[in-house]
Every structure is written in structure tokens, then in C-alpha cells.
Amino acid sequence: MNFSEAQREGFLKAFTDLFSSNRDPRNRKELRNIEEKLIQECREYFRRLITRCSRISGIVSVSKRDEFIIKAQKLMEIKLLDEFQSIVQWILDEFSHTANWIKY
Secondary structure (H helix, E strand, C coil): CCCHHHHHHHHHHHHHHHHHHHCCCCCCHHHHHHHHHHHHHHHHHHHHHHHHHHCCCCCCCCCHHHHHHHHHCCCCCCCCCHHHHHHHHHHHHHCCCHHHHHHH
């Protein structure tokens, strides 16, 4: 799951709608708490992937590691699709061996 704000909100709405329509006994506030925990876990997982990828010197050179981490983490905060795509393209241009990782 990408972490743009629009996608995040879409995920949260779909999650709530799905469980509400299936007569889940939890109220919307309880479902929202579950949603937020899921999003937080996704963010943590993505941070770990960034760290793991950044430590593979054949993918990200040591001299550009910090730059890669900063750009990759920005992907979780972007609100506009154009900006998201621009950063993804920059990562691919600067770190061509991340192609499989970025597609994932």
C-alpha cells in the first residue's frame, strides 16, 4: 500500500465500509482505532524496508544512503500524486537497482 494521504483515506473508508456492511459488532470508533493501528504497522514495515534496502551497498551506495532514506521516507507523507511519482522517478534514476523494491 502506498502511503499518500488520498490512498490512506480510501483504505480507511473501504475498511470501515467493509466491516460495517458485514454486521461487525464494533462501532465506527473501534474500527477507526483498528484502521489506525494497521496504517501504523504498514508505515513501520515500510521504514524497515527502506533501512534494509539502504544497507545493501550494491543498491544504495554508502555515500548516498542518507539521501535515499530521506527521499524514500517522503513517500509516506506526500499528498499529491504528481509529487509521489516525481520522487519515485528520482529514486529510480539515482538508484536504478531499486526498481524491484520500488515496484513492490
